[in-house]
Amino acid sequence: MTPRRTDVLLCVGVTVVLAVVASSHEGRGGAVNPLAYLWALGLGLLMLVRRSHPLLVLALTSLGFFSYYAAGFPAIGVAVPIAAALYSAAEMGHLRAAIVTSVLIVGTATGFRLQEGQSPSFVVGYELSGHAALIAATIALGHSVRVGRRLRQRTDQVTRLLTRQGELDEVAEVREDRMRLARELHDSIGHALSVASLYSDVAREARDGREREEAHELVRSAITDASAHLRRTVAVLRGSGHFDSEAGLDQVERLRVAPTAAGYAVDVRVDPVDVAPEVGAAAFRLVQEAITNTLRHSNGRSIDVRVGLREPGLLGVRVVDDGTAAVPPQIRPGNGLSGMRERVAGLGGTLEVDAGAGGWVVDASIPTTPAASGDSAGGDTP
Numbered sequence: 001m002t003p004r005r006t007d008v009l010l011c012v013g014v015t016v017v018l019a020v021v022a023s024s025h026e027g028r029g030g031a032v033n034p035l036a037y038l039w040a041l042g043l044g045l046l047m048l049v050r051r052s053h054p055l056l057v058l059a060l061t062s063l064g065f066f067s068y069y070a071a072g073f074p075a076i077g078v079a080v081p082i083a084a085a086l087y088s089a090a091e092m093g094h095l096r097a098a099i100v101t102s103v104l105i106v107g108t109a110t111g112f113r114l115q116e117g118q119s120p121s122f123v124v125g126y127e128l129s130g131h132a133a134l135i136a137a138t139i140a141l142g143h144s145v146r147v148g149r150r151l152r153q154r155t156d157q158v159t160r161l162l163t164r165q166g167e168l169d170e171v172a173e174v175r176e177d178r179m180r181l182a183r184e185l186h187d188s189i190g191h192a193l194s195v196a197s198l199y200s201d202v203a204r205e206a207r208d209g210r211e212r213e214e215a216h217e218l219v220r221s222a223i224t225d226a227s228a229h230l231r232r233t234v235a236v237l238r239g240s241g242h243f244d245s246e247a248g249l250d251q252v253e254r255l256r257v258a259p260t261a262a263g264y265a266v267d268v269r270v271d272p273v274d275v276a277p278e279v280g281a282a283a284f285r286l287v288q289e290a291i292t293n294t295l296r297h298s299n300g301r302s303i304d305v306r307v308g309l310r311e312p313g314l315l316g317v318r319v320v321d322d323g324t325a326a327v328p329p330q331i332r333p334g335n336g337l338s339g340m341r342e343r344v345a346g347l348g349g350t351l352e353v354d355a356g357a358g359g360w361v362v363d364a365s366i367p368t369t370p371a372a373s374g375d376s377a378g379g380d381t382p
Helices: 003-027 034-049 054-070 079-091 095-115 120-205 209-237 249-261 277-297 336-346
Strands: 265-270 302-311 314-321 350-355 360-367
Touching (some): 054 079, 095 120, 249 277, 277 302
Parallel strands (some): 265 302
Antiparallel strands (some): 350 360
């Protein structure tokens, strides 16, 4: 039932009850002034605005109550005329006003009864206690309805917030999956394709057939690696695989193959360190990205890789080349190393890329057992 319909029914109910109570005086041999019915209608009509103007309804009902008795209309008690107004005030949140008004009305009515010479024991022991109990129950009912409504509203609000939070969590999870996929595509397939491109240049510049064939074989191997990474990525999307399944500290050594074939002097030293799988994967990808950028952009001829503990609980990863110390493309925003920075930061570590004494230095410090998974960090798009 809508609130408006409830108020209309309450208007009709109050009017009918007050009219019936007033007309009961006629059944006991007294005449009823027609204005008493008009008064009953007036108090009933006030119920139509009880939600928007509860205090006004309470004040007008109180004035109507006193004016009714002042006009000499038939006695209809105390609680019945003001019960609906007190209930409405309490329901709309004006509990104190309802209590104060009820005390004033009951006290005033009791005083008039005592001044008329009625028995104090009857007035106080019977009428006062009965009216007080009925009025207290009315106010308590209105207040309980308000409290119940507010509890339902808060429950609905919490439910909406939880639903919204669940939707946001789903969106965030999808975004993280996309970032993870973008990072994987860049780190693995991007690396393999870069190596293939490098070997194709070597094949084009080869002086004899043997060198050219060896370069072509390396191109085929790099493309095969890219295809394998692509299949693994598809398996992850289908829910039957995992990223970085072959990336770890024990695989860093094999990253020397591509630069060595390209004519670089490569020195790789990896200390045996017990680290979390995501830390090992991040270290592997960091070295891979640094080597790839050296192959793409550096004019140096040597690469030095160091991976090991810097202090208890902190893994150090350092890749140095001997290229010209000019601003390299790999540290510009939007490329793979930016994704590496986010991956390292997601594990609670730090990454610095800067010019060294004879070339560029990529240096990272990563906790061996991070509190949060590195997959929580975003990455660049490929």
